[in-house]
Amino acid sequence: MQKIETLESGNYYHIYNRGINSENLFKENRNHEYFLMLYTKHIDPIAETLAWCLLKNHFHLLVRIKTFEEILKSHKDYEIKKIIPAHQSFGNLFNAYTKAINKGYNRHGALFERPFKRKLISNESYLRSVIKYIHYNPVNHGFCEHPIEYPWSSYSACISEKSTKLKREKVISLFENIENLKSSHNEKENFTSLEEFLNL
Template identity: 55%
Template structure:
């Protein structure tokens, strides 16, 4: 079994996972929305989210785990337990709806500690351009199940979009960098996701 990074409060992480045997996690449109609702319920209390994308058979999230002082102490438990609760709740609903049983997500879920600003920006670009890399669209703006549009919107959101835009200096550079992100294979190698 591979060694996993311990989830440390106050740190940024790239969290990702896929369906067991690469099976689809999201079959119908409302599956995506349901997963996001569960994410809000289980993960928002312990983390700030900066980017996300939901693909048919996998997902990616860029987040910062809150410091212990920022979390309601009445609900405090091991960080991985919040993710386990998310995956279990979604799996139970998905299995019931699709008349299936057993595991849905690969275990353990993947996590990469982000230790510098360059890596942080590259992960964000990788997440938003994931639908482009998998040929679902030609630009991140065309894919509805990612945080790219939320970053550019004025609508209320829990996404830390102000900070995200500041990482790229301004909205114009944010858009420019997304249009000129490196090729998928090169990005995966650079991020160590092979």
């Protein structure tokens, strides 16, 4: 039986999943927008986001789970009783999204495979590889020729100066500077070994 990684505070995780039976999770643009709205509601309070990408039938997220002290700092005193385990916050996100899709498209039952996949990221080299892998996912699946062309990922936010909740400074620092980040994303890469590790 597959061991399920516990989401522990202070650690980085690559979180990913697909639609059950490869069903499309995102049928139109408003679905992406609604998922991101729910993500802000359920995940922003308990995790920092370094990268994300939403494809038609799957998604990828790179997050750092906040410590209890960090979560407390962002909560008002009367909200403290609402703090729940990180895996439950992700579960609430997926459940809320499933309910909306079921209602909007006259379907029923599970939408995502269970349990959702997660991999601990243990070093900066692995962090860089996963960031690039996530941003290159639309290229690898033939949706575009460069990550900048795909609207439903964090790459544009990484190289923009616009306000963002993404941990842009952390991402840039992992590549040393924004020029290295861009040049790295201009080079195609073989992600076979990473995909084998992730069981994709």
